Amino acid sequence: MARRLSIVIFLIVLGGAALYFWNKEASSAITSSTDVSSVSSSEKSKGPISPAPAVDTSGKTQITEIASNQEPAQMMPRSRRLPKSERGSTKLNTQNAEFSESPLFxxxxxxxxxxxxxxxxxxxxxxxxxxGEMTGFYLVKEDAADPSVFSASEPIVVYDARLGIAGVVTGTFSVVLKEGISPEVLTQTLGLKVLNSFPDIRTYYVTSPQEPFDLKAVQDVLKNDPSLESSEMEILSRTYEKN
Structure with a gap:
């Protein structure tokens, strides 16, 4: 009887010990799982891990990403564009200049x-x-050309005191034909030389075929011809001037 009781007690103690060790291992497993989850959550809260720099076979580090907190390169400022008055252009030198009226104007x-x-x-x-200077011309101090013996190689210089600008008379006239008039009237009837033509707007640029010629005489012929709607002496006045 006593022997049976001892066996029962031994089995109870053995079972308790086994239960104790089993519970301890289970608790350790749960703790480890919890720690792993905590670490994972912590890493997620820190954001994605930046990849490590790649190293090529030459031993030089290749930067594969730019840090998100890197300052962008600053743009170089554009050079200030100076106003025309500060870029070397000056006005005509009209000191002691003399001007005379002409029936041409x-x-x-x-x-x-x-x-x-x-x-x-x-x-x-x-x-x-x-x-002074103009497009294609120097304005120089020399004896002025005579309008009655005009040559295109020696254009006449004129001046508008109200606007403060100079002009160059080229010997060319702009004419507009009346509706239905043939441009042949310019060459065959008036004996002029056509330099440029714009038939769509009936406009032609003409001059005398001979040089020298009288500017006033050509101007009067064009003004009095009934086949013309209008005529005007060409004066280049878009100036780029200097002292």
Whole structure:
């Protein structure tokens, strides 16, 4: 009887010990799982892990990503564009200048600039003093051309005191034909030379076929011809001037 009781007690103790160790292992497993979850959650809260720099076979580090907190490169400021008045352009030198009226410009404010001639720039830098510049011309101090013996190689210089600008008379006239008039009237009837034509708007640029010629005589012929709607002497006045 006593022996049976001892066996029962031994089995109870053995079972309790087994139960104790089993519970301990289960608790350890749960704790480990909890720690892993905590670490994972912590890492997620920190955001994605930046990849490590890739290293090539030469031993130099290749940067594969730019840090998100890197400052962007600053743009270089544009150079300030100076106003025209500060870029070297100056006004005409009209000091001691003399101007004379002419019947050629009776209906305008233009006057002939005495003692000034327009010299084409393609002829080179002039030796005479320059008092201004225009597109394609130097304005120099030389004896002015005579309008009654005009030549395109020696254009006349004029000046508008109201606007403060100079102009160059080229010897060309702009004419507009009346509706239905043939442009042949310009060459066959008036004996003029056509330089440019714009038939769609009935506009033609003409001059005398001979040089020298009288500017006033050509102007009067064009003004009095009944086949013309209008005529106007060409004066280049878009200037780029300097002292």
């Amino acid at each position: 009776a209906d305008s404010d233009w006057k002939i600039w005495n003692g000034v001639k327009a010299v084409p720039k393609n002829a080179g830098q002039p030796s005479s003093p320059i008092v």
